[in-house]
Amino acid sequence: MHTPLLRAVGTTTAVYGALVTARPALLARPSGLTTRDGAVPRDTETCLRPLAWRDLAVGLAMATAPEGPALRTATAVRIAADLGDALLLGPTLDRAVRPKVLAVSVGWAALSVLGLCARRAR
Template sequence: MKVGLLRAVGVATAVYGVAVAALPDLLARPSGLADARGRTGPATRTALRPLAWRDAVSGLAMTLAPEGPALRTAAYVRIAADFGDAVLLGATLPGRGRKLSAVAVSVGWGALSVAGLLADRRRWGSGVMRSVEVGPLRVRR
């Protein structure tokens, strides 16, 4: 598990979630959920805020969870949310371009969390002290 990557995804997700909860237009406009003048209707704002809060809380969990099973679980929740967003937004957003963009962004963020879970700290290193394995040799820098 690459803790630093998971923490970075968590911070970015939490910040984005808080921003969208406060200003739903940040998600509504690029998703094609605003009207022709770029305004987001009250019902759309109401529907987007809980999703944004989900992102804020799941990102915060990834940021603060202790390393180990708690962080792994927080990452699984985040991955499920991102891949779920890809499926649901890809199926329901207006316009092919917006659907493709939403799928790409959602899968991209989910993939970062997957990479963080799958990365082997022994192979890739962690923090200031990194280790390198070459055949039977192991060198610490």
């Protein structure tokens, strides 16, 4: 396990989760979840905030969990969430943004898998 990489992934996703919780447009706009004039509907904001809060919570767990089973579990939850986003949210988005959203979701999952499988140089 490469703990520094996992901590960095956790910290990054926690910060992003906090930002999107406060400003859902940070996720809505790149995901194509806006109106034609670029506004984010209130219902969309309402639905995105729990996703962002999940990222905040899981990211904090990865950033602070003791090395070992707790960190592996937090990372497994992060991987499951990212793959769930790709599998469940990706296909529902407009074709124009779908590849980008899938790349980001699968990319974060892959980075977490790499952190679990990699050995830290001594």
